[in-house]
Amino acid sequence: MTDASRAADRGHPNQWALVLAAGEGSRLRALTTQPCGTPVPKQFCSLSGGQSLVEDAMTRARSLVDAERVCAIVAQQHHRWWSSMPALATLPHPNLIVQPSNRGTAIGILYSLVHILSQDADAQVLLLPSDHYVAQESTLQRSLQAAMEYVLRCPDRPVLLGLQPDEPDGELGYIVPDQLDPFGGRTVARFVEKPELPVAAQIVRAGGLWNTFIIAASARALLNLFLPRFAPIVMEMQVIVGNALEHRSAGGWPAIVDMYTRLPDLDFSRDLLEGHEALLSVLRVPPCGWSDLGTPHRVGETVRKFTGERTVGPMTELSTYINLAARHAHFERSLSGAVL
Template identity: 80%
Template sequence: MIDVSRSQPHRWALVLAAGDGSRLRALTTQPCGTPVPKQYCSLNGGPSLLEDALTRARSQVAGDRVCAIVAQQHHRWWSNVDTLTSLPQPNLIVQPRNRGTAVGILYSLVHILSQDPDAQVLMLPSDHYVAQEAVLQRSLAAAMEHVVRCPDRPVLLGLHPEEPDSELGYVIPGAADNFGGRTVARFVEKPELTMAAQIVRAGGLWNTFIIAASARALLNLFLPRFSSIVMEMQVIVGNALQQRTASGWPAIVDMYTRLPDLDFSRDVLEGRESMLSVLPVPACGWSDLGTPHRVGETLRKLPGERGASRAALSGYINLAAQHAHFERSMSGASL
């Protein structure tokens, strides 16, 4: 762990943990039929993916500046994660329903800016597996230094691909910037495999959805297209935070019923390439575990016997055991 509480007083981390993980429901559904969001699952019977992300966050920022956004409908899971419930009360950000990644990020930014108008934020998804954490952590630190040198230019972490993958998004880097990164030429979302292979050969990077930026720079990405949503969010959330009581929650719930579903990559980042940088990251055994196939590939790369034979542990569904069951059922269905 690093001590940044004094030297970097405005560094924050935001762990994104409000997703439903619908693409992996075949692997993460309990025997009773209840689907468990994948961030609350363990790949090998140890800590959940969410707990790994919180540890990742604490490697870069002070513990009292780690935030997480969670979903109200997932209360039964996040209320039992000690590393979440032990966060300072303002840092556990609960949204009443899922309105897409863009709305969740905006909602979180408004919360963080209410505590620190000069906040610099490291945004971390909660459903990633990383085999070589030290490699990724060095890149996370470099990304935060990039923000110090260029606070108005958000930087994405783009991973050197281990192989072409048609289920991942790609960042096409442009020219070198003046701060150790590259400009962003364009995004390519889930290309066909032949196109993905061409992108990899041309130097394209996997989009990890890990972003470092000043909170203000991230907020500015929503403007001017979503300025009315930004203003409404600032007013309603600001009033709720000032009251510091449950009385502000109904206004937030009402606001969420009226908000559109917005995707951060598609609706916010695309078209803003000139405002962004990308930092290439060495291969580190990263996976977003987005499909059963990628779960299986990740399990096959785990060392030793960790994997498909282990059962659920500490209240989490073991993705390894579930994947083994899924593979058997699919094999039987195909006969």
């Protein structure tokens, strides 16, 4: 695809990107807790001194869609971090979607979809997690573009990006592809979440893919995944958020806060995607040095494999993020009993 055609796609009037940046990153707190005891969510950290992970995700989003259609969902309790990052703080007001508390990935996505649909009833959305490291961005970029082209052809069928594994990994989720579909992807046979390593090896040999949680679809198709089981939640959120956005009244935010106190915790993979495999497709992403940096072990492996850093200097805290590579070196020395 030429640069001109990419620019044309970036200007497509209904294509949106949503950066998911409201998670807590609790499994990485051994590396992301400040000396004062405050844990920093991993999306506001850097792997090795460059941009933070959420800034990387925002760059990814802006390379695919027009800047006016890039959104991010963040958490109110993380205000101290996202408010100081220009990539987030300078988003158009409707595009910085703030949720009052964490109720799981499904609730965060639903809340965001309601916001986006209030601006564009025909929106096609690319969901981008904000906690991924990618060594070869151009490889992932081509797959992201392919996913968005897939949605142009088939907006009502969500498509997931599954990464071709370079080795079995028991800390990741897997997508097992099935038959070719008419639009260039494969149907989804099943999901397997964090299998034991021997099972993961069998899945990889059978063609299983790492689940990146990158998803593209029309906003309506994603909303429809909620309706069979969670229609009352969808309808309440549409009313309360719709009123808040329409009237911009002082009572809008308290009503959203009150709604969140009554919402259940819902996981998008477990509670929405599993059981809807027949409605989904998957596109294979070639190896690109991808990691979700989900645990200290994965941070260490990523540093060793992809950044070329065998040893890292003292811990470095920059103005808004923590250097995960330096923290991991400190963490490993602590585990080995070395004197720090």
